[in-house]
Amino acid sequence: MLKMNNVTVRYPGTEQAALSDLTVTLNTGEFVCVLGKSGAGKSTFIRCINGLQRPESGEVILGERQVTGAGDEELRKIRREVGMIFQHFNLIPRLSVRQNVLTGMFGYRPSVKNLLGLFSDEEKERADRVLRNVGLEEMASRRVENLSGGQKQRVGIARALVQNPSVLLGDEPVASLDPGTADYVFRLLQEMHERMDLLTIINVHDVDLAKRYATRILALKEGKLIFDGNPLDFDGGMFEETYGSRQVSAPGME
Amino acid sequence: MVWFKKSNFITLAVLAVLVYFSMRLTEFDLSKFRDFRNMIEFLSQWFPMNFSELPDMVEDMLETLAMAFLGSVFGLLIALPLSFAAARNTAPSKTLYNLMRIGLSFVRSVPEIVFGLILLTTLGLGPFPAVIAIMLHNIGVMGKLISELIEAADPGPQEAMKAVGAKNWLASLFSILPQIWPNVLSNFFYRFEVAIRTSLILGFIGGGGIGQRLFNDFKTFQYASVSLDVLIIMVMVIAVDFIGSFVRNRVI
Incomplete structure (x- = not known):
């Protein structure tokens, strides 16, 4: 609330x-x-x-x-x-789709582990699960600057959802x-909102x-x-x- | 003359006056080239090249490369974290930002050769003081260049990293470093090239390397060796330029 x-x-x-x-x-x-x-x-x-x-x-x-x-x-x-998505997606360039999603967990983890990129199998599995939910599992190892606008926003949504937010x-x-694409993104947001x-x-x-x-x-x-x-x-x-x-x-x- | 305004002619006049006085001060006089025969005679003594000392020369060249490389790598490693403190959008505090700015421009304003001459008094002759001199100057230059890259970076990703609850320093690092990395490398390779030329000059004051050998050969009139020194230097600079653009293209 x-x-x-x-x-x-x-x-x-x-x-x-x-x-x-x-x-x-x-x-x-x-x-x-x-x-x-x-x-x-x-x-x-x-x-x-x-x-x-x-x-x-x-x-x-x-x-x-x-x-x-x-x-x-x-x-x-x-x-x-609190998950947040943006007009210009605000993804981290040069990182892959999966790496971008993993940054969504930064707030829960010690900074040193974040810096070194040490993620547990459970955390990696969670990122992959969210990527499946937004339909990007096949793009996981692509660099984000090579995606279309709609795909970039789905990465943004995945990064927000992996936070396990109560507010989006x-x-x-x-x-x-x-x-x-806008309509598709809204449908996806509605689906995640309900789930x-x-x-x-x-x-x-x-x-x-x-x-x-x-x-x-x-x-x-x-x-x-x-x-x-x-x-x-x-x-x-x-x-x-x-x-x-x-x-x-x-x-x-x- | 529809393309020109009155102010264009004033600019032109000011420029002409400046050029005139600069020529006076530098005794610029093309007619002095009538003695160019001397130069040809001098250059003819450069050939044939004397290859007898080639192995030593190559060793000195490697020393020069090592000086330039260490001076730029250490310069970059130290400048990188400092530039985050010297950029308006990532500095932890306004005071630190101002201090860093002043510090960097101070270090930058001291030429390498002055650092070298000062360091000679404690470190003695040799390449070590030259490495430190190059490093210090590079901290100043790269600190300024990188902090400007940081300030020009897109603030969006940084905001996104703050929004997921990352610590501020981590948010800055992750959002900005990937954006500026290709330009950082570009700057690094440019500074590496400059450092090679600088280490030649530092060789003249006893900093070692191929610069010192060139200077000594010149002073002892061994022009057949001088020519080979120069050739080696040219090959070295071109090779570094080539490798630099290769790495840059791989990264971008």
Whole structure:
């Protein structure tokens, strides 16, 4: 369970708050999509959850743990239970698919073992199992820079899942992918979400994708929460309010 | 003249003035080449080459290579961790970052030959002080180059490593080193080449190797040996350049 109480984030040198006085509670089992224009605070919201961004005021509570105000060691313990995937995948270049997935276990292991790459058979088996789950077992020894965008994001997902997370965060994970691949990635996320009983929180630009997969939608505008509810209730009026323009259908689609 | 602005002509004029004064200061005068006959006569004494000392020369060449190699390898090994402390995005603290920056630029500003001359007083003549001199200067140069590579690296992977709960230093190492590695190697091979030339100069002040032999042969007018020394040096530099590009291509 994630609780945010009156969270305000302001970036140095800016007048307007990136997030202002945001209060929300999200529960395990929910597949949450966060909508909003660029600069509405979606990224900031996601990054507050695992402490990549420190709020100016307010508190973030994840399960039993206080994210805000956590020291370095405590923060690492929180982060290792929170998987995160990114728009640009953020994989480690020159390493293989399997090696990238193994880095997902870094938070649980002593640094010296991580540095030397000493993994137990059980850990290697776990990485291979996750790779099978995302359908990349045959790519395991390929270097990640030789993969397609969709495959890279699946590596990103595998790296997050190998953490055995209770929460999965996605910061625009499909914004660099073509529509078909984006849909595939969402289907995979939904499948993993159900199998592992996660709280999944994902930023998206594509409202249709959000309505298709989310069990709950949050919409942000200028750092404020303007919608929190059932995807079915996110209608044309809400679209207009969120994006400041009317939802247009392609000609002949009326 | 549609391609040119007024400021272009001003730049040109400033450049011309600078060139003129630089020529005055360096006594630049092409007409002095009318005595080039002397040079031809001098160069003719270089041939035929004297091969009698070839084995010793090869040994000295290996010594020079070893000096340059050790000076650059140790330089790299020491510079690599230092540059993470000297890069804005990975430095553990602002103070350490500033100290490292100042330290590196200080070390870099001292030419190898000055380090060599100072070290001679405690270490005596020979290749050892030359290795240390090359290493010190290389720490300064590679520290700067590598820390700039670190600062230009994509921050995405570093963020991902932090997000999985890795320790900060481990996150920096794993996310940045693979990104910059080909460029680090490029820099290393370039510095290795420079170090060969430097160790020749350090040979002139008693640092050993083929540089010292070249200097001695020259001072004792043994031009038939000088020519072979020069040939060996050329072959050595070309070989290192060749091996360097081979390794770089294998890595990238």
